Amino acid sequence: MQNYSFSGKFIDKLKSARKIVFFTGAGISAESGIPTFRGTNGIWNKMKPEELASFSAFIKNPKLVWDWYQYRRDIVHKTQPNPGHFAIAELENYFNQVTVVTQNVDNLHRRAGSKTVYELHGNIEKNYCIDCRKRYDFINFQDSPSSPKCECGGLIRPDIVWFGEMLPDDQYSASEKTAADCDILFSIGTSAVVFPAAYIPLIAKNNRKYVVEINLEHTDLSYKADEFISGKSGDVLPQLLQLVKELKNQNVQN
Ligand code: BV8
């Protein structure tokens, strides 16, 4: 594993920071074995988003869309949070406020122990009836010839934000607020192309907050970020945690 060296300016920011935001995307879960969306091996390279991740696709063929989410749910159930998720959760012990704003639907931040998690695109473990809105969260649906139905007869859909749908207002407005009010925002493992989620790091930047990007490759955000750290989040984040521990130790000794 590569040893990352962090810039002096970044270390100074870390020393005085009290409020941290982690804005995450599919890349942080890649090392858990969950495929990303874009890029060579990405989901959208093999399938068309509008044929699977839209309300019209669901109404046209509920079983196809339901089975696709069931397939992804099965992958999520077989995976575990990785050192990147765990490092973020542990960093809560070293700052006054740590908030995770995630585009991921895989629930891995919560499983790793992060306490404040805003889910901008929903959660694959949750479902609801499109007619009466009754909730069907954390239920293992049995496979059947049709997609599951509510007791009212309505179709049950995954609680995922599909293309063309509004993001959950409470999660998005809380994310905007925390991004505008943080000391450092980390943008991790996201191509930062899906809006309005991709406004979150830009809101931090526009409010003159320190923005650090961790990714394998450059994105549209890179030239606006204060730091770009090239690497796997599962390698970089545990080293960041180690650095923070050392800085806090030095503080105690001085
Ligand atoms: C809406 C389905 C309003 C769920 C998803 C403004 C400008 C342009 C377009 C728009 C705009 N505003 C709205 C739009 C339209 C659209 C949009 O943004 N389109 C883009 C793509 C052009 N947005 C919407 O439709 C949104 N709704 O705007 O509503 C409205 C509504 C009604 C009427 C009027 C207005 C809704 C967006 C919902 C998105 N849902 N998918 C599912 O099945 O999961 S998006 C999909 O992309 C995922 O959900 C994911 O959360 C999201 C973001 O992707 P990333 O997480 O960034 O993943 P990606 O694969 O792209 O990148 C991975 C990155 O990780 C890479 O950079 C890679 O290098 C890196 N990486 C890989 N491994 C590692 C790593 N980095 C570090 N370590 C590693 N190990």
Ligand code: ZN
């Ligand atoms: Zn119902």
